[in-house]
Amino acid sequence: xxxxxxxxxxxxxxxxxxxxxxxxxxxxxxxxxxxxxxxxxxxxxxxxxxxxxxxxxxxxxxxxxxxxxxxxxxxxxxxxxxxxxxxxxxxxxxxxxxxxxxxxxxxxxxxxxxxxxxxxxxxxxxxxxxxxxxxxxxxxxxxxxxxxxxxxxxxxxxxxxxxxxxxxxxxxxxxxxxxxxxxxxxxxxxxxxxxxxxxxxxxxxxxxxxxxxxxxxxxxxxxxxxxxxxxxxxxxxxxxxxxxxxxxxxxxxxxxxxxxxxxxxxxxxxxxxxxxxxxxxxxxxxxxxxxxxxxxxxxxxxxxxxxxxxxxxxxxxxxxxxxxxxxxxxxxxxxxxxxxxxxxxxxxxxxxxxxxxxxxxxxxxxxxxxxxxxxxxxxxxxxxxxxxxxxxxxxxxxxxxxxxxxxxxxxxxxxxxxxxxxxxxxxxxxxxxxxxxxxxxxxxxxx
Numbered sequence: 093x094x095x096x097x098x099x100x101x102x103x104x105x106x107x108x109x110x111x112x113x114x115x116x117x118x119x120x121x122x123x124x125x126x127x128x129x130x131x132x133x134x135x136x137x138x139x140x141x142x143x144x145x146x147x148x149x150x151x152x153x154x155x156x157x158x159x160x161x162x163x164x165x166x167x168x169x170x171x172x173x174x175x176x177x178x179x180x181x182x183x184x185x186x187x188x189x190x191x192x193x194x195x196x197x198x199x200x201x202x203x204x205x206x207x208x209x210x211x212x213x214x215x216x217x218x219x220x221x222x223x224x225x226x227x228x229x230x231x232x233x234x235x236x237x238x239x240x241x242x243x244x245x246x247x248x249x250x251x252x253x254x255x256x257x258x259x260x261x262x263x264x265x266x267x268x269x270x271x272x273x274x275x276x277x278x279x280x281x282x283x284x285x286x287x288x289x290x291x292x293x294x295x296x297x298x299x300x301x302x303x304x305x306x307x308x309x310x311x312x313x314x315x316x317x318x319x320x321x322x323x324x325x326x327x328x329x330x331x332x333x334x335x336x337x338x339x340x341x342x343x344x345x346x347x348x349x350x351x352x353x354x355x356x357x358x359x360x361x362x363x364x365x366x367x368x369x370x371x372x373x374x375x376x377x378x379x380x381x382x383x384x385x386x387x388x389x390x391x392x393x394x395x396x397x398x399x400x401x402x403x404x405x406x407x408x409x410x411x412x413x414x415x416x417x418x419x420x421x422x423x424x425x426x427x428x429x430x431x432x433x434x435x436x437x438x439x440x441x442x443x444x445x446x447x448x449x450x451x452x453x454x455x456x457x458x459x460x461x462x463x464x465x466x467x468x469x470x471x472x473x474x475x476x477x478x479x480x481x482x483x484x485x486x487x488x489x490x491x492x493x494x495x496x497x498x499x500x501x502x503x504x505x506x507x508x509x510x511x512x513x514x515x516x517x518x519x520x521x522x523x524x525x526x527x528x529x530x531x532x533x534x535x536x537x538x539x
Contacts, residue, residue, distance in 0.1 A: 152197035
């Protein structure tokens, strides 16, 4: 037979039930504080007749705070006409939905989204019943996102570089205004366009390989240069940084990057490189280029057991041109000398202006150098009269020194020095050109 509960047992059970009830109340209160939706009823004048749940946490209102009061009391004065219009619509249409600005118990503005219907209760009285939810935080978040997107767009459109996003197939999905401006297309034409339409086959293949590597490795590329074709057919050089674009799950969905037009920079770099290795007056290679080329030529000749020749020459009586006709005529004569030198040698030979009226030539045909034959052609070409700005100059001649690798020297410095010595020996002998071996074979004058 079961034992009857004692008074103490009953007290303990009641205490446990009260504790559980207290927990439930706390949990319900927490839910009420966080709930965003509530059910309401009001008459056609706006007087609230029902509100559920008992407490609307976001607005801080209890049922007893509102039942019997007019809903206009929740609405800021500037927006009360909106409530009157709302009543007219629901009475006329039998239902209504939309947004309404209200004030919570602590005085803060909230926006509620409502959806209601006109009903007739059991007493035959027309009432408005509906569901509302506080959407203030959602709207603030959406507004923040819109502002963020607007700021992002303003920043992108204010930079000089182009920003782009393409899907995995290479079709444009987003870009700032600089991209269509650079390419000469409208935004409508660019959207959805495949990148291959903006370049030739070789560049398209190159970019495909770059993007494929980024997709496989996930590693960004800081700088790649490629050539793009504008809508009008003109081309420009682009420097681009590219990274893999992922969705929220981390899955690859495309590529994004910054692109800038570096055509002018590349042209400037090419001009600097040209200036570093070319004489600005004649366009011939300069001394720096000569020394590097001669060193490279000797290295090649040594590897293949070949021979090379260096011709060193200057112009006789050139000072007389400057003294009589001025430096402008002298400069023009040097330019003509450069042109005649180019015509007198093969395209593979290397013609340089070392400075002033001094020139040098590297003959690269190891099988058939014929240095003396080339020197003879040069003498003949340079001794012809010059017709410059209505002036005829017919007193220019030249002296040429010749040195041969490997017979006369094994490095650039020695070969140039020997060719220089041979040239001065040619001047002394009144000979047009002298091979440096002749200088070594000439006996020294008796003391």
